[in-house]
Amino acid sequence: MHLSVEGLGCIRGGRPVLENIGFQLQGGKALVVTGPNGIGKSSLLRTLAGLVRAQAGTMRLDGGDDDLTVGQQAHYFGHSDAVKPAFTCKENLDFWQAYYGNPTRSAFEALGEVDLEDLIDMPAAYLSAGQSRRLSVARLLVCHRPLWLLDEPTSALDIASERKLESLMAEHLSNGGLIVAATHAPLGLLDPDRLLLDRNRTDDLVDDFSDPADSPPSTLTLETDQ
Numbered sequence: 104m105h106l107s108v109e110g111l112g113c114i115r116g117g118r119p120v121l122e123n124i125g126f127q128l129q130g131g132k133a134l135v136v137t138g139p140n141g142i143g144k145s146s147l148l149r150t151l152a153g154l155v156r157a158q159a160g161t162m163r164l165d166g167g168d169d170d171l172t173v174g175q176q177a178h179y180f181g182h183s184d185a186v187k188p189a190f191t192c193k194e195n196l197d198f199w200q201a202y203y204g205n206p207t208r209s210a211f212e213a214l215g216e217v218d219l220e221d222l223i224d225m226p227a228a229y230l231s232a233g234q235s236r237r238l239s240v241a242r243l244l245v246c247h248r249p250l251w252l253l254d255e256p257t258s259a260l261d262i263a264s265e266r267k268l269e270s271l272m273a274e275h276l277s278n279g280g281l282i283v284a285a286t287h288a289p290l291g292l293l294d295p296d297r298l299l300l301d302r303n304r305t306d307d308l309v310d311d312f313s314d315p316a317d318s319p320p321s322t323l324t325l326e327t328d329q
């Protein structure tokens with residue numbers, strides 16, 4: 104499987120946020136996306152997920168399902184946990200499994216992986232921030248989707264849960280899956296490709312009060328091991 108992104112651009116709030124972003128990612132590899140606040144890391148992940156419209160460019164998952172978009176073949180793990188508070192942990196995972204299809208682990212098994220099995224019948228509203236994040240991690244495990252789009256996945260996780268996420272990401276990659284992760288923190292991924300989003304320093308041309316986030320990232324550094 105191979106993810107190919109070329110010339111990708113998106114507009115948010117009427118302003119260009121991403122322009123001409125491109126990268127290639129082989130199955131079994133992770134791409135770590137870094138860059139300063141507001142540069143467009145989350146926007147890139149949301150565009151890949153199909154949650155923000157691509158204004159320009161193409162994205163393709165070769166070796167995937169030609170009838171599905173890239174987003175339909177991806178787990179999107181965003182800043183907010185995709186958790187329904189009135190549902191129990193099991194009901195949340197059962198919902199996603201029924202919605203996504205391609206079941207892999209049961210809710211009980213997935214909760215066991217993130218050490219939440221004792222809370223299987225607890226309404227998600229009563230979970231702590233870290234427990235809710237772990238429930239979101241469990242969502243990745245109940246259905247197979249080859250591409251994981253992870254936005255700051257370790258936020259709110261304790262050290263043990265970070266280590267667990269590391270091993271789950273490694274397992275996904277060793278099964279030929281792909282990961283695109285936006286992060287400010289090390290994720291413990293072995294030998295990932297890297298994409299740095301940055302702007303050219305054209306501050307002389309910009310008045311003192313303009314927000315640097317007003318210009319889209321125009322410097323793109325891509326390091327691959329391919």
Ligand SMILES: Nc1ncnc2c1ncn2[C@@H]1O[C@H](COP(=O)(O)OP(=O)(O)OP(=O)(O)O)[C@@H](O)[C@H]1O
Pocket residue numbers: 115116117120138139140141142143144145146147285316317
């Ligand atoms: N829903 C939205 N509507 C309009 N503009 C948005 C929206 N979400 C983000 N933006 C703008 O898009 C730009 C990129 O934001 P984005 O969240 O992608 O950055 P980021 O690199 O992920 O930042 P951070 O490191 O702070 O998470 C910012 O200028 C932001 O103001």
